[in-house]
Structure formats: structure tokens, C-alpha cells
Amino acid sequence: MGLCHGKPIENPQNLSENPIIPDDNIPAVNYRTGKSSNFPFYSPSPLPSGFKNSPANSSVSSTPLRIFKRPFPPPSPAKHIRALLARRHGSVKPNEASIPEGNEFEVGLDKNFGFSKHFITHYELGEEVGRGHFGYTCSAKAKKGSLKGQDVAVKIIPKSKITTAIAVEDVRREVKILQALTGHKNLVQFYDCCEDDDNVYIVMELCKGGELLDRILSRGGKYSEEDAKAVMVQILSIVAYCHLQGVVHRDLKPENFLFTFKDEHSPLKAIDFGLSDYVKPDERLNDIVGSAYYVAPEVLHRSYGTEADMWSVGVIAYILLCGSRPFWARTESGIFQAVLKADPSFDEAPWPSLSSDAIDFVKRLLNKDYRKRLTAAQALSHPWLANYHDVKIPLDMIVYKLVKAYICSSPLRKAALGALAKTLTVPQLAYLREQFTLLGPNKSGIISLQNFKTAAVRNSTDAMKDSRVVDYVNMVSSLQYRKLDFEEFCAATTSVHQLEGMESWEQHARSAYELFEKDGNRPIMIEELASELGLSPSVPVHVVLQDWIRHADGKLSFLGFVRLLHGVSSRAFQKT
Structure with a gap:
């Protein structure tokens, strides 16, 4: 396909009289921080636009524009998103609209985090290697301690930019999450945290292989299916790990994944947990954060959980496989409207030449109904990745949610779910078998609700406690219910919403009803x-x-x- 641009629209009938002409002077903006990226904000591709000198009647498109039924498009959420994020970090301008959610520029704000004061004596800073939400990252060399002689990365957060109590808490939470989750092979390793009067210093593993975004560009804008699988397995592995612990990243994008080395087969590492937060399975978050092209529809509606990360993973998968963004527009308002209203295109090259499993994989992540979206563990079990080597399916917290709902259901609904479970395909049953095995059934193939607690504790970190997922697990395991064999476990953990999001839903429902007619x-x-x-x-x-x-x-x-x-x-x- 070459450069990863969408196909030019030759007859842009649905466009306004003023055509979209790329202007490389307009940067991409991250709404939380005003961070610029390396490519035009409205470009449909991660590459700089190749259409700068195109005729005025041409435009780049990967998501068809829609004609709204009302005379004018509905109000864009962008204005409120900007205001909310500006207020969160104390950068509201005099004439900027705002949402009353607390005081900015708080007087007497305590910026003493209690971190070590030994940064200057223990580390020698090198050159800047990247810019993040609050500050910037430099390479460094450890002069003392257990890391002596080792090259490290240091994220430097100027205290002058921490102007609200919410921002203080964001920094504390980022450090706590990195400390709790460190150890996973696809997460940048946390080493140390220091502070002085001017800055907070987060010392981490130095990844020398560059961003996933740069690797995409070096490949001409996209990956082959096999190479994309290797990337997606690593991304899903760390996302599944975070979600099990009750951590939602909230800013997953190619720029936030680094390769450890420049080697072609280097491990991939997730970075930048500055926007991350804790969330229980039965809770919803409402603050709007993230990067425009990767933000999930429910985030714009201000009610979301870990499923929002899976939408971002879907956007990354779309870009990897075809080189274009699934949702784009000239302005941030247009991007949000595309995310809320438009459907990604799977008609243009290279989609017709890709496998049906690859297309289904991306579609099931980019479902606008978060209830129908795959979880990270389910995505690792998808037929597109099922035969990829070294794929390990982790424990999935959605199983806990579904079992809780099942136990609280009427006998009639349990019978209906039992009939539906009998229509599941071999890959779907394989995922459930993996989850059942992770719960540790006894020799008779039976589990009790106590197994759910034991399995969670076996996989827990301090993050699971901080997110109060442990409390949720304890609540599920304390419910009074008989033991489950695999057949009833399948009935309990079959997600009706996720099946409804599949093209085969009608067949599942009809077949299940026929079984229900005979038996229930x-x-x-x-x-x-x-x-x-x-x-x-x-x-x-x-x-x-x-x-x-x-x-x-x-x-x-x-x-x-x-x-x-x-x-x-x-x-x-x-x-x-």
C-alpha cells in the first residue's frame, strides 16, 4: 500500500464548500495537556500529509463523512473536554469556558510527595529523549546504589506545572501504579522515585528501540498480518494484566509503546501511566482524558471503564493493518463526531485482501457499544491470535461480573443462558475452558465461589488492592451458591451482549431458543x-x-x- 494515507475523494459531494487542505503548521493536541505529536492533527494517517500541494478540490478520507439529519451538526463535546482538562491541570485561560469541578491554582498546595531527595547524588542526567503529558523524559546514568553504572530513563515532572490537588494526586497515582505493576515483561520497569524543590523524578528502564509509531513509519505505514499479530499479543498482554488489577491506562496509542532494543524482534513496553486510574468492575469513570484519535465513544459520554482501553487497542490494530486511522477529521470536533457517529471503512485496500479473522478482530474491538467489545483476555483468545506462539490467556475479571449476575438471576433466565451456552463455538468454549482452568477446579471438575477469590489473590498486586478490585472479588466469593461444573460455568459466563455484537448472533439466538423450546x-x-x-x-x-x-x-x-x-x-x- 505504500504510504499510509487514505484514498483521496475525487467527488467530495458531502464536503463543505471550503475543502480540507492540510496545513502542517497545525499540530495534534492531547486534550489533557496540549501535547504535540509528530504529525498533523487532522491527517488520516500517522505519516505527515503527502497532500500539502494537492488541488483544492481533493481531500484525504478514511472514514466517510455523514450528513446529519438536523440542519446543523450536534454540539461538539470538544469545548467541554478542553475546559475540563484545562481546569484539571490549572491552565484555564481568562476567556476560556470551564466546567465547575473544583478550584484551580489552589493556594498553599502541598507539593511535597515524600519521595527520596537523593536524585542529584545518585543519577547523572543525559539528553532529552521524549515529551509526556506533564513534563519530559531524559536518559541518565546511575552513579550510586543498586543501579550503579546502568543507563536509565528519568521522567521529570516540573512542580511548577502541578497547580491543582487533582494534578498532585495524578502524580502520586502514576508512581503507585508503576510500582505495583512493575515486573510484567511488556511494562516499562520502575526503579526509583525522587524529588527536590523543583521537580519529581521517576526513574525507569531505558528503552532504546524507539516508539511503535516510528516502527510503523519505517515499515511504510503498516504491518503485515503476521507482524501485526506479534505487536498485538504484547499490547493485549499488558492491557489484560492492567485490567485484572483494576487499572485503566486511558491513553493507549502507538507513541506510548516503546521497543526495548532496535532489534526487529525486540520486546514492546507500555509507558506513560500519567493518565491512568483505578476502576472496580462495577464502577464507571467520568473524567474525559486521552488523545483524540484513540478516545472511546463512552469516554465522550463520560461513563466508562476498562472497555475504553480496548477501543484504543482497536484503533491501534486498525492502523497497524492498513496504515490509516479509522476516525479522522480536520478539527477536533470532527474527530469526536466521527468517533461518535461514523463507522470505520473496511472496503478500501488492503482490507479486502486481509483475512476474515483479522477484520472480525478489529470490528469487535471498534464496537461503539462497550458491552459488545472484547476484553483483552478474550482478544488474546480470538481466532486471529489463537494459533500465535507464546499466547497465554490471563484471568479475566469479566468472568466475575458475569457469574455474579448469573447467581442473582431467576431460574428461568439461568435455563435460557444454559441453552445459549450450548450454541457456543469451539474457540469460544476454548476461552471459557482457559478461564475455568485458571480458577483451579478440583479433580471432579468442580469449582466453588471460593475458587474465584483464590485465583484473584494468586494474581494480585498492590494495584488490585488500591483499585478495590479485591473488595469486589470478596463480595462475589461470599455469595451463597452451589458449586459449578464446566457446563454451568459456561452458562454463567456467556456474555449475551458480546454475542449480540457478532454477525452470528441471530443464529446463536435461534438455535438457543430451539433448545429452550425442547428442554426449558x-x-x-x-x-x-x-x-x-x-x-x-x-x-x-x-x-x-x-x-x-x-x-x-x-x-x-x-x-x-x-x-x-x-x-x-x-x-x-x-x-x-
């Missing part, structure tokens, strides 16, 4: 169904449940079966 369906009164669903007397059950039951024989209809699979609630009925 029976005549049922509306009042009995309402009781099964735990609906309150205030809900008009006859109105909302009448199409759930076939009038001919009083059994659950296909529509009722599918709704039952999704796990209805009285709140949902009250909204109806």
Missing part, C-alpha cells in the same frame, strides 16, 4: 413471569409483558426469550 420452555402466566423477573407491583406487567408470551400456548415467545437473556430489570420496565 413451559406455559407461564404473566404474573408468574413478573415474579420471576422480580418486578415491583407498580410496574404495569400486563402491558409490558404481553408480547413475551405466546397467546397460543402460554409459553415464552422468541422475543421474550431474547429479552430474558439480556437480564431485564424493573428499572428497564419503568423506562418503557
